[in-house]
Amino acid sequence: MSLFETFNSIAFVVIMMLGLYTLIARQNLVKKTLGLGLFQTGIFLMYITLGVRDDGVAPILQEGAPLTYTNPLPHVLILTAIVVSLSTMAVALALIIGVREEYGTIEADEIATIDRADAEEGA
Amino acid sequence: MSDPVLLINVLLLLLAIGAALAAMWTRDLLGAVMLMGIYSLLLAIEWANLFAMDVSYTEAAVGAGASTILLLTALTRTGTREKAGPNFHPTALLTVLVTGAVLIYGTSDLPRFGDPLAPATVHVAPEYITQTVGKVGATEATENDFGDHVPNAVTAVLASYRGYDTMFETAVIFTAGVCVIIILRPLAGSARRRTAGSKEDA
Secondary structure, eight states: OHHHHHHHHHHHHHHHHHHHHHHHHOOBHHHHHHHHHHHHHHHHHHHHHHHOOTTOBOSBOOSSSOOOBOOHHHHHHHHHHHHHHHHHHHHHHHHHHHHHHHHSOOBHHHHHHHHHHHHHHHO | OOHHHHHHHHHHHHHHHHHHHHHHHOSBHHHHHHHHHHHHHHHHHHHHHTTOHHHHHHIIIIIIIIHHHHHHHHHHHHOSBOOOOOSOOHHHHHHHHHHHHHHHHHHTTSOOTTOTTOHHHHHTHHHHHHTTTTOOSOTTOOTTOOTTSOSBHHHHIIIIITHHHHHHHHHHHHHHHHHHHHHHHHHHHSTTHHHHHHHHHO
């Protein structure tokens, strides 16, 4: 029972760390964007978990019946965050397409090599 | 919190973590995008299980739908293969383990899952549920008679209590759309400036 109640806390850390590992370890820019998205969803999970209440139902008020509702505030904040995460991902992908057109690759280490070669050529 | 909710919660999260792990592990970007779509869909079910209905709809539409379409569109321009390389990255592993340990230590202070006495549940939530600020007309409304209120508390908070937040959120989306257009438009004309330039050098 205790494990079930602390499971979400561990799960969101695991999801966030999976994203962070990908962000650092992988060189592909699209893969880094996916890792960033995973990191964000981990935070969503934390917020929604904090809004849960024992025997709470969805926060849609019903006349008459005295019900306990889950906290609507985390839901509102995460709605905004989901939409903002879509916006940041769209801009990131557009930039990646630009990088691909400019360098012919989307691997971060290859881009750094090309930049170094250019700097030596210019010096 | 009833037991089936907790059991389904754990099962869904295990499935979601599995999908995320596979998405991050594979070197095939197309496969990774599809697995992230599955992951988002599993999360949408998880939000419904935790009674976050509006988040569930949005996750299904935006996370599993629009994000996947955006990523697939980008992949048509960037290629779908990730360069082969070592999966083990000591620095990243060390960073992740230290950060994860600190975060798990921090979560030990969080209230119990579904705690009715948690600060978030006790302080602000009742006000949003009864909508004392946002109600229009109907002064005699009680907690269970919502009169002219919006029955969906999430809609009420979004439109009334956090109206400016929601308005500027649309500004964020508009700005992102403008950015995408500005970034992508000149590329159509001057295709592969670098490759053309390096050929001239040679």
